[in-house]
Amino acid sequence: MGELKWYVVRSVSGQEKKAKNYLETELGRHNLTELVPQVLIPVEKVFEMRNGKKRVRERNLYPGYIIIHADLGHGEVDHIITSTPGVIGFLGDKDKKDAANNKPVPLHISEVNRILGIVDEAEQQTTATLDKPYVVGELVKVVDGPFNGFSGNVDEVFEERKKLNVVVKIFGRSQPVELSYTQVEKEV
Template identity: 30%
Template sequence: MADTEAHWYVAHTYSGYENKVKMDIEKTIENRNLQDQIFEVSVPMLNVVEEKKDEQKTVQKKMFPAYVLINMIMNDDTWYVVRNTRGVTGFVGPGSKPVPLTDAEMASMGLKVDAPNVPFTIGDSVLVKSGVWEGTTGIVRKIDHEERMVTISIDIFGRETPTELSFNDVEAV
């Protein structure tokens, strides 16, 4: 069952015990010095606007009731710690074998997807490869990894003009 790479796994819990399970696993990680094997325990929350008596209130609700997401290296120790935490009924997967979430599953849930690697940073010069500004150089002012967009300043008629482009439309100079 030993794996050398960390993946996200889903543990099923009793409904309403998600936060208690999260705290218990985190305490066990600390007590058993498993910080290098279990990296993150998460109960994804969602902001929901509720309306009561003509008053709107934003409240947090669990995105996946009765489930806890765990980023860990799967081995006998980590499996035992999670599986034997009070409130955990098991891992999601066929039989007793936990199955890690794929990157596509993580992205579709809007959770922890690695930021794309871009060959430039704020302040770097970039060349626009396509679109209206093709062939123009600009200075990177802002990088939005989530939207895969970059804001660059282009000199137009002696004025700096901010322009937002896709990562695919620019390259480092």
């Protein structure tokens, strides 16, 4: 067995998961999983408020790209990867000789560490990032907690704590209330 290196595979944008599944199936069918032990789609978790409900979804960090850990010393492996439905080909550096010979160019270890670091952080992160952050002066509606149903304006945003100070009218008086991102949604 040769050396395992990280490569970037281009795929049809929006179909990365399908291409990854096809790729894993084909590699398993040809008994090549030890030559390609990892196929990754770098994603981050974001939450958004829809109809008063908090929804967590995954967003691709690099749309149209799949990261693979592979030993391409066998000619069969790169052919199977590039002939998989949804896969366009390998990403190469035009300035390098290997790319001119149409051979895949591996990622530098610093790039791999950065990408894997982002993926690990996203998996460990319990609170996801907000898809569309709040801004001061924006009108929001409280959807959770004791002030459910009240509307108010954002007075302060605490991005690091994922909290807001919202000024709501209670019995005709303006009152500042600290709420988490999950307790409010943007007024349309």
